[in-house]
Amino acid sequence: MFIKDFSKVAAPLRRLTREDVLWKWDEKCEEALRKLRKILGEEINLKTFNYDKGSGKIKLAIDSSYIAEGAVLMQEDENGKDRPVLYESVTFSRLEFKYSQPKLELCGVARILKKLQTILWGKHFELQLDAKALIEMINTPCLPNAPMTRWVAYIQPFSFDLVHKPGKTFTMPDWLSRRPKGEDKEESEMDDFDEEEDWIKPHPGFGLTEVNTIKVGKLSRNKTNNIKSPIKQEGFGKHMQEYFNSLQKPQSIGEEYLNKIKRRSVNFYLEGGQLKRRNQAHPQIFVYNEKAWKQILKKMHKNLGHTGQSRKDIGGKA
Structure with a gap:
């Protein structure tokens, strides 16, 4: 778990662990504990998905690299702030690894939605992408490439609004998409999306x-x-x-x-x-x-x- 400026925030608490320092819980220690509780409880921990009517907007951010597809599923809290519900990363198969970048991006969206189908099916959500070409492909009912047409046919029944996000601000799914394959055999030998x-x-x-x-x-x-x-x-x-x-x-x-x-x-x-x-x-x-x-x-x-x-x-x- 990474906490920005952790050393600075936790300095008053770490000071109490020294042998040559008299134990004294002061206002600085109280403030440091309060900040850490806030970070751990609100900004890092995953939110429980809320299916209730009137709950916060659901958002799914997806990004691809040549290695894997990364995604972050988020939901707005009562203050309108996006809170992560889960992080997902799917590595591509040997066949998919050879696809062109636009084709790889589209395949990745289909794979993520397939993996999250039980969560998202029947719920309206905001699908965030950083590639404008990908948005046009999803909105195209028929593509010249048969596999891409099948992926679009799988994607379109989901209920979502497409939103373009600039790549510079699209950091969370981006680093998830760069996760290398693990040593797990099941993952390293994963079938491609269209394997039948x-x-x-x-x-x-x-x-x-x-x-x-x-x-x-x-x-x-x-x-x-x-x-x-x-x-x-x-x-x-x-x-x-x-x-x-x-x-x-x-x-x-x-x-x-x-x-x-x-x-x-x-x-x-x-x-x-x-x-x-x-x-x-x-x-x-x-x-x-x-x-x-x-x-x-x-x-x-x-x-x-x-x-x-x-x-x-x-x-x-x-």
């Missing part, structure tokens, strides 16, 4: 029906267990399957990739030799095979996408 798992979501089933009638045929549930032979996996799927079979590191991967496999293994399980995802309403077989992808998509396109000139019957298989 490759999987095909099966539909529980399709039935046959006529378009011009309200009568609907009986739907039969499609059972993914009908696939008897295990799908030959590639890449991530292959390594995950090998890990489940032996609970040892596959020979073809390194320690860093193994940690990624371990983190994600809680979302998968093996059943009858098939790699499947957990926590889904319907059984889902995980497919990581380019040839299998093409076959499945071609079959779905043929059975579901093309209805021909006659649209009387619509059918398909999941």
Whole structure:
């Protein structure tokens, strides 16, 4: 904890600790204690977030460097003074580290909001940024870059007012954005914002029906267990399957990739030799095979996408 002019403020109290000084609590000691209490109690300690109606305005200051994204969440107290609620810093992944500065700034805002979603969702707040170009990007409904468009689509549903802050006065989030990565493996191997798992979501089933009638045929549930032979996996799927079979590191991967496999293994399980995802309403077989992808998509396109000139019957298989 840093206190400006601490030595000067605490001098009367420190003087009492000397062996050659007679203990005497005077007005100077009382004043020094009062100042320290004020600093520790009002200017440094974090404020408890107040969700009550009519509470102080919420402010989120965000700034990026090439290393990390820094943020300070603040709320006005009864005197209209901004009090910090929490400090946040998110380091960028290896992929994000290569982004241009404008793209990095936008990605950082999306990552901070994603991390603070449970706090800010449904609350109106003031979003403070020091980059005017970033403000224009957030206000743009469609950007030429697909990842940036996705980030803006994630940011816009939040309720906020954009406020530009000059860089010289934007010190708090700035130094948080320069925090280097720690030694913690979970942080050093953090996935990037857009990293998604490759999987095909099966539909529980399709039935046959006529378009011009309200009568609907009986739907039969499609059972993914009908696939008897295990799908030959590639890449991530292959390594995950090998890990489940032996609970040892596959020979073809390194320690860093193994940690990624371990983190994600809680979302998968093996059943009858098939790699499947957990926590889904319907059984889902995980497919990581380019040839299998093409076959499945071609079959779905043929059975579901093309209805021909006659649209009387619509059918398909999941």
